[in-house]
Each structure stands twice: as C-alpha cells, then as structure tokens.
Amino acid sequence: MVTLKIDGREITADSGKTVLEAARENNIYIPTLCVNEAVAAYGACRLCMVEVTRGNRKRLVASCLYEVAEGLVVDTQTERVVNIRRMVMELLLARCPNSSEVIDMARNLGVDKSRFQPENQDNSCVLCALCTRVCREVVGKSAISLVSRGTDRQVALPFCDDSDACIACGSCVYVCPTNAIKMEDRGDVRIITWPSSAHEFKMKKCASCGSHFAPEKQIAFMMAKSGLEAEKFELCMNCRP
Amino acid sequence: MIGQSVYVPRLLSEIESLAPGHRACIGCGEVLAIRQAFKAIGRDAVVVNATGCMEIIASQLPYTSWRLPWIHTLFENTAAVASGVEAGLKAMKRKGRYDHPDTKVVAIAGDGGTVDIGLQALSGALERGHNLLYICFDNEGYMNTGVQRSSATPYGATTTTSPAGKQSIGQLSWKKDLPAIAVDHRIPYVATACPSFPIDLVEKVKKGVATKGPAYIHVFSGCPTGWGCATNLTIKLGRLAVETGVFPLYEVENGKYKMSYKPETLRPITDYMKPQRRFRHLTEDVIKMIEKRVAEEYYKLLEKAECQK
Numbered sequence: 001m002v003t004l005k006i007d008g009r010e011i012t013a014d015s016g017k018t019v020l021e022a023a024r025e026n027n028i029y030i031p032t033l034c035v036n037e038a039v040a041a042y043g044a045c046r047l048c049m050v051e052v053t054r055g056n057r058k059r060l061v062a063s064c065l066y067e068v069a070e071g072l073v074v075d076t077q078t079e080r081v082v083n084i085r086r087m088v089m090e091l092l093l094a095r096c097p098n099s100s101e102v103i104d105m106a107r108n109l110g111v112d113k114s115r116f117q118p119e120n121q122d123n124s125c126v127l128c129a130l131c132t133r134v135c136r137e138v139v140g141k142s143a144i145s146l147v148s149r150g151t152d153r154q155v156a157l158p159f160c161d162d163s164d165a166c167i168a169c170g171s172c173v174y175v176c177p178t179n180a181i182k183m184e185d186r187g188d189v190r191i192i193t194w195p196s197s198a199h200e201f202k203m204k205k206c207a208s209c210g211s212h213f214a215p216e217k218q219i220a221f222m223m224a225k226s227g228l229e230a231e232k233f234e235l236c237m238n239c240r241p
Numbered sequence: 242m243i244g245q246s247v248y249v250p251r252l253l254s255e256i257e258s259l260a261p262g263h264r265a266c267i268g269c270g271e272v273l274a275i276r277q278a279f280k281a282i283g284r285d286a287v288v289v290n291a292t293g294c295m296e297i298i299a300s301q302l303p304y305t306s307w308r309l310p311w312i313h314t315l316f317e318n319t320a321a322v323a324s325g326v327e328a329g330l331k332a333m334k335r336k337g338r339y340d341h342p343d344t345k346v347v348a349i350a351g352d353g354g355t356v357d358i359g360l361q362a363l364s365g366a367l368e369r370g371h372n373l374l375y376i377c378f379d380n381e382g383y384m385n386t387g388v389q390r391s392s393a394t395p396y397g398a399t400t401t402t403s404p405a406g407k408q409s410i411g412q413l414s415w416k417k418d419l420p421a422i423a424v425d426h427r428i429p430y431v432a433t434a435c436p437s438f439p440i441d442l443v444e445k446v447k448k449g450v451a452t453k454g455p456a457y458i459h460v461f462s463g464c465p466t467g468w469g470c471a472t473n474l475t476i477k478l479g480r481l482a483v484e485t486g487v488f489p490l491y492e493v494e495n496g497k498y499k500m501s502y503k504p505e506t507l508r509p510i511t512d513y514m515k516p517q518r519r520f521r522h523l524t525e526d527v528i529k530m531i532e533k534r535v536a537e538e539y540y541k542l543l544e545k546a547e548c549q550k
Binding site: 139167169212222237 | 247248249251252254255284285341342343344440477480481484504505506508512
C-alpha cells in the first residue's frame with residue numbers, strides 16, 4: 001500500500017496500480033477513450049494526461065500507464081493538463097469530425113471547434129487499438145490488427161480480405177469507444193464493417209425452430225474449444241432442452 | 242448488440258455494487274438485473290430504493306449488501322426522494338460543499354412501487370426534469386408479500402388477489418404500458434431491458450445515467466416464486482418473453498423509437514406460457530386471443546420504430 005495525493009485528497013492504493021485506477025476507485029474523473037479493464041494499458045488516446053509532482057519536478061504523464069508511488073502528488077485539473085487535453089481533443093475532432101461520441105466528449109472538455117482541417121468527414125476510428133487488443137488478449141484470435149503507418153494507419157483484417165481467423169464474435173464492435181465498427185444481423189448473414197472493409201459471415205440455423213442464432217465460425221470455434229460433439233450445437237438457446 | 246455474447250461479458254466492468262449473501266430467492270431475475278445495471282453505473286452514485294423485494298433481501302438489519310450510499314423509501318415516494326437527493330446535491334455543489342461533479346442519482350423500484358403506488362411521484366419527477374435515472378424492475382406482481390396482482394400483471398395470470406377459478410380466468414386487465422407513459426412525459430431517454438440480454442441492459446443503463454435529465458428504464462425480470470416456474474428457467478423465460486413479443490426490447494431517445502432486437506419471426510406464445518404455473522389454467526381460445534393482442538401491440542410498436550427511421 002502506498003499513500004498519494006490526487007487533487008489534494010489523500011488516497012491509499014495498492015502498489016503496482018496505475019494513477020488512473022487509483023483515481024477511479026476514489027471517484028475522481030479522468031477522461032479516457034482507450035481503457036478497458038480486460039486488456040493491458042496501452043496509452044493511445046492521451047486524454048488521461050495528468051500532472052505529477054515528485055520533489056521539485058513537475059511533469060505531464062499518461063495516468064493509465066503511470067504507477068502510483070509513495071508521496072506522489074497528482075493534479076488532474078491544472079491549466080497545463082486542461083490545455084493538453086483540449087489539444088488532444090481538437091486533434092481527435094479533426095480526425096473524426098462527425099463522430100457523436102468524440103463530439104460529446106470534446107464538449108465536456110470545453111472544445112466546440114477544432115482549429116485543424118478535417119481530412120475525412122466519415123472517419124470515426126481514433127486508432128485506440130482497443131479492438132485489436134481485445135481480439136488478441138481476450139478472444140485470443142488476433143484476427144484484426146493495425147496496418148500501415150502514419151496517416152495511412154488503420155484497423156483491418158489481413159490484406160483487407162476474408163479471414164479464417166475471425167469468428168465474428170463482435171467483441172471489437174462492443175469495445176469500440178466511438179462506434180467505428182458496425183455489426184448487423186440480416187437473416188442468415190452477419191455483416192461486420194471495419195473502417196477498412198466489410199465482411200459477411202454465415203449464420204447457423206436452428207434445426208428445430210429455424211431461427212439463425214450464431215455465426216458458423218463461432219460455433220466451430222466453440223466446438224473445438226469445448227471438445228463437445230456437433231449435435232450439441234444444432235439447436236438455438238430457446239430450443240435446447 | 243444482442244448477438245454479441247461469447248467474449249463480451251469479459252469486457253464488462255468488474256465492479257460489484259451488490260454484495261453476495263443477500264436473501265433473494267433461488268433463480269431471482271431481479272437481483273441479477275440489479276447486478277448488471279450497477280456494473281454500468283459504477284461507484285459514484287446514490288441509490289434510492291423503494292420498498293419491495295430488493296429492499297427486503299438486501300438490507301436486513303444490521304446487515305446490508307449495498308456498497309453504495311443507499312436510502313430506503315416507501316412505496317409511493319421513491320421518485321420524490323430521488324428528486325430531493327438530486328436537488329440537494331445540486332445545492333451543495335453550488336455552495337461549494339460537495340466536489341464530485343458527476344454523482345449519479347439512481348432510483349430503483351419494483352412494478353408495484355412504480356406502476357401502482359409510486360406513479361404520481363414518478364410522473365412528477367419526470368415532469369420536473371430532475372437529472373436522475375429511474376429503473377423499474379418488473380416481475381409482474383407484488384411478489385415479496387405473497388404474490389398479489391399489480392397493474393403490471395399480464396392478462397390471465399393467476400395471483401392470490403386475482404385467482405383463477407370457475408368464475409374468473411385470473412387477472413382481468415391488460416398490463417399497464419408504463420414505458421409508453423414515460424415516453425409521453427417527453428423525457429430524453431426511455432428504454433426497456435431484460436437481464437436475459439445482459440449486454441443490452443448494461444448499455445441502456447450506461448446511456449440512461451449519462452443522459453442529462455430524467456431517464457426511465459423498464460426491466461423485465463423473471464420471478465420463479467411468483468410465476469410458478471422452475472428456478473433454472475428465469476433467463477430462458479426472459480428471452481422467450483422478448484422473442485414471443487410479450488416484452489419487446491426498444492429504446493426511445495428524445496421521442497425517437499428504436500428497436501433493440503427484432504426476432505426474425507415471433508415465436509408462439511405457448512413457448513413462454515407453458516412453463517409457468519400462473520398461466521396453466523388458460524384454455525386454448527384465451528391463449529389465442531392473448532397471442533393476437535400481443536402480436537398487434539408488437540407490430541404497432543414496430544411500425545412506430547420503422548416510420549421514424
């Protein structure tokens with residue numbers, strides 16, 4: 001256990017925790033886009049910047065990566081912090097000018113307009129890599145990844161082509177903070193639209209009631225993982241005994 | 242949202258606001274719904290809890306299951322107390338005595354405390370525009386006092402105060418459509434949810450607490466004790482209620498209807514009714530009649546959502 005000060009409040013936290021985790025446990029709000037408890041911290045969005053003071057030295061750090069330490073003094077609302085967050089928000093706003101999530105977040109931080117020129121009006125991906133990290137660390141498939149560098153960087157399946165690795169589970173759709181990945185079940189197909197390309201996945205039909213209940217690839221994955229025979233996956237959840 | 246089920250639960254928050262060891266019945270859908278809902282609400286919240294199952298099971302003196310600030314209210318004044326809490330927090334913030342900018346006020350109540358006794362207080366709170374979330378956990382009756390009928394009890398269900406027999410087929414009135422009443426208050430967010438669709442429920446609660454102004458969420462939660470079904474069927478019955486059209490999942494944002502889940506075809510209503518003792522006495526004609534009405538209401542709702550697209 002270590003004792004630190006966040007915004008003037010004395011707080012105890014387990015050593016090894018990050019400043020962001022300690023703040024959240026004590027209901028101190030720090031904005032983030034790229035954080036999920038299920039995956040390791042990554043530090044992509046830079047919205048969680050805070051100012052830490054150790055001795056005479058003050059510096060800005062990303063609170064999702066910075067570990068707590070004895071006697072640390074953290075400020076989440078100084079002028080420097082607010083300025084840097086607004087700057088990050090303006091850049092994100094220029095990247096995703098029409099994403100309602102980004103616009104809402106910017107408004108909460110006091111940013112209405114970006115001084116940078118937006119390039120692509122339809123883009124809503126902030127490249128936080130939550131989707132690819134979840135695919136790798138939680139699902140264990142690594143079906144999608146970040147490809148290219150610099151301004152061409154994007155989330156894609158290998159060569160933007162149909163992939164055997166993807167099981168169409170939709171975890172990337174759920175975890176995306178800006179709804180840049182879309183999913184739709186249309187009868188016998190599930191369509192997932194990543195920022196780079198859209199792909200169709202065949203759905204399994206229930207042998208009893210005829211409704212389509214899960215992607216075939218997902219069922220094959222579950223079958224392999226559980227070691228159960230194929231008959232166990234013939235029926236939908238409602239028709240199973 | 243509905244189809245994502247395999248790995249998405251692992252991405253939810255690990256916060257548990259309701260500690261285990263409470264006294265809920267086996268197979269209680271309501272307590273499960275609370276657990277899911279409070280994952281979305283987080284640690285910075287005040288809970289206002291009406292009398293009902295959820296108050297009884299979680300707060301037997303000197304113990305409590307709640308890990309959040311919690312107030313017990315009477316049946317009729319939950320929304321009024323929640324309004325007061327919200328106004329109080331606002332005043333304290335203005336005077337500089339409270340420095341959490343984002344404390345949420347959440348009122349929870351059962352169907353009796355919402356559709357019958359607490360309706361006028363709820364209506365007042367929605368009309369005044371307090372920044373609060375009201376969640377109704379609807380198990381279609383006063384289950385904690387021994388299964389009496391409420392106005393959320395569906396047509397034909399037998400309860401101790403609407404018993405089925407030679408002269409009666411059980412509940413004689415149709416379920417009161419409270420989400421529609423809430424929508425007619427022109428509030429920014431209204432939704433229906435069911436713990437059988439946990440991800441959908443969590444997302445709706447997240448939206449509800451993030452809404453500036455009043456939000457109302459109606460959660461359909463199974464009750465094996467009151468419905469007379471096996472305790473392992475709560476989740477399945479919730480799913481069947483949605484897929485037969487008995488309890489459609491939808492949300493209304495600023496008056497705009499959106500279906501959360503559209504089954505390809507409505508399942509026959511007997512799938513839902515057969516496992517429940519409260520519908521056991523119904524004849525085929527009555528079931529047909531109920532099915533017809535359920536389908537009518539469902540398509541009416543679907544039309545509303547379609548025409549507003």
